[in-house]
Amino acid sequence: HQLINREERRENLAEGKEGGEGLAAEGGQAMGGGAEEQDVQELTAEELEAKGIAKQEIRKILRQQRQRKWEQLLAMKPDDKYEDPKDVSAIQHAQKHMGDYKLKTEEDYVVPEHLRIDAEKKRRQMILLEESIHSIKMGFNDRLLALRDLKKKIIGNIQADNQRIREIDEELGISTGELWQPAILEQDEFPELRFSSGSKFPSLDIPKQETMKKHQSSETSSVVNQTSSIDTFRSSGTQSSVHDVGGGGAGGAGAGEPVIDEYEMSELEQIESHIRQVQLQYEKEKILEKIEQTVQAYDEAIRNLRRERFKLEADVKMMDLRMLVLFQELQLLKEFEKRDNALVSKLNGKREEKVDIASKIKECSEKISSKKNEIEKLNPKQVMMEFSQLVPESNKFHDPLLKIFKKKIKRMKKKGNDGD
Numbered sequence: 511h512q513l514i515n516r517e518e519r520r521e522n523l524a525e526g527k528e529g530g531e532g533l534a535a536e537g538g539q540a541m542g543g544g545a546e547e548q549d550v551q552e553l554t555a556e557e558l559e560a561k562g563i564a565k566q567e568i569r570k571i572l573r574q575q576r577q578r579k580w581e582q583l584l585a586m587k588p589d590d591k592y593e594d595p596k597d598v599s600a601i602q603h604a605q606k607h608m609g610d611y612k613l614k615t616e617e618d619y620v621v622p623e624h625l626r627i628d629a630e631k632k633r634r635q636m637i638l639l640e641e642s643i644h645s646i647k648m649g650f651n652d653r654l655l656a657l658r659d660l661k662k663k664i665i666g667n668i669q670a671d672n673q674r675i676r677e678i679d680e681e682l683g684i685s686t687g688e689l690w691q692p693a694i695l696e697q698d699e700f701p702e703l704r705f706s707s708g709s710k711f712p713s714l715d716i717p718k719q720e721t722m723k724k725h726q727s728s729e730t731s732s733v734v735n736q737t738s739s740i741d742t743f744r745s746s747g748t749q750s751s752v753h754d755v756g757g758g759g760a761g762g763a764g765a766g767e768p769v770i771d772e773y774e775m776s777e778l779e780q781i782e783s784h785i786r787q788v789q790l791q792y793e794k795e796k797i798l799e800k801i802e803q804t805v806q807a808y809d810e811a812i813r814n815l816r817r818e819r820f821k822l823e824a825d826v827k828m829m830d831l832r833m834l835v836l837f838q839e840l841q842l843l844k845e846f847e848k849r850d851n852a853l854v855s856k857l858n859g860k861r862e863e864k865v866d867i868a869s870k871i872k873e874c875s876e877k878i879s880s881k882k883n884e885i886e887k888l889n890p891k892q893v894m895m896e897f898s899q900l901v902p903e904s905n906k907f908h909d910p911l912l913k914i915f916k917k918k919i920k921r922m923k924k925k926g927n928d929g930d
Contacts, residue, residue, distance in 0.1 A: 552578075629843040636836045643829050650815075650822055657811060658699060666694045671797045678790045686794075690801075768927055 558568045672689045
């Protein structure tokens, strides 16, 4: 049995090699057919196993396929010096627009000239801050004065509405009672006139005392009219009943009493009177509702302005603290400016000294060069000949003078730092 199994395995292996060579040949033909069909001709391991190919040949075929893919990728690989135009344009745009941001914590950081703060710029900042504070306060004051003017108009409108309500009550013959009367504007509400002389205080057309007197007189008249109307109604009712009784009997007990003719309203007139009363009552309710809505809206505006005032006070306080910081910075900048001026003056003096020293050095170097030229021009032999002519050998002082002439003199260096 073992021998039989071995023979079968050998036969299968031989068949697998033949099949693998055939597939490899097909793959080669597919490679020759064009690069576009390579991906289509590639087979997976499952497809190869389904065709009965041995695993060793399957791995070989897959290895060849991977090698072809790798060659394709290498063929598509761009050159090392290749640069994508999009990347190049993006880099150029970034270099033009990103700016030069230097770290302030670096040791070699130098503040640019346009970013340096001096005392003059700090004063300008303080002035701008003062202007902003003033503008905020003036804006709030303008809104407050607008509400004050609105209050003045509301007071006048409410007085006119109350007068109309009293007229309606008088016509209806009823009394609403004491109507709400807003307070008259006081002089404290006009602080801009506190330093003015004379009677320039803007008051309303209706003073408080006259308004109260008119209010009391109107209430009294309304009560009197209401009482008279009630008495008239009672008397008219009584008289009409007496008239009806008198007219009911032809020769009754009231035949001898005088008959008083009364005017009775017709049905149409009664309807018109009722309509008029309803209209007046509706007008009165609308006036009261309008007064209430106006007062509520004004109170809401005052509350909103009060809340805004608290916020503005906090902002102004923060601005005051900022102003204090700016003032302290201004003092420091003044001190720094004094030091800078002293250092600049010292630097200018040192620069002038440097220029003078450089000019002196140049002058000394020129003198030295001229002396060197003179020394080079002098010939020692010529000097000896001149000495011999001046002091011949026959002269008794020839030897000591020659000795002195040839003596080398050691020059002493000058003490101190006087310079060259």
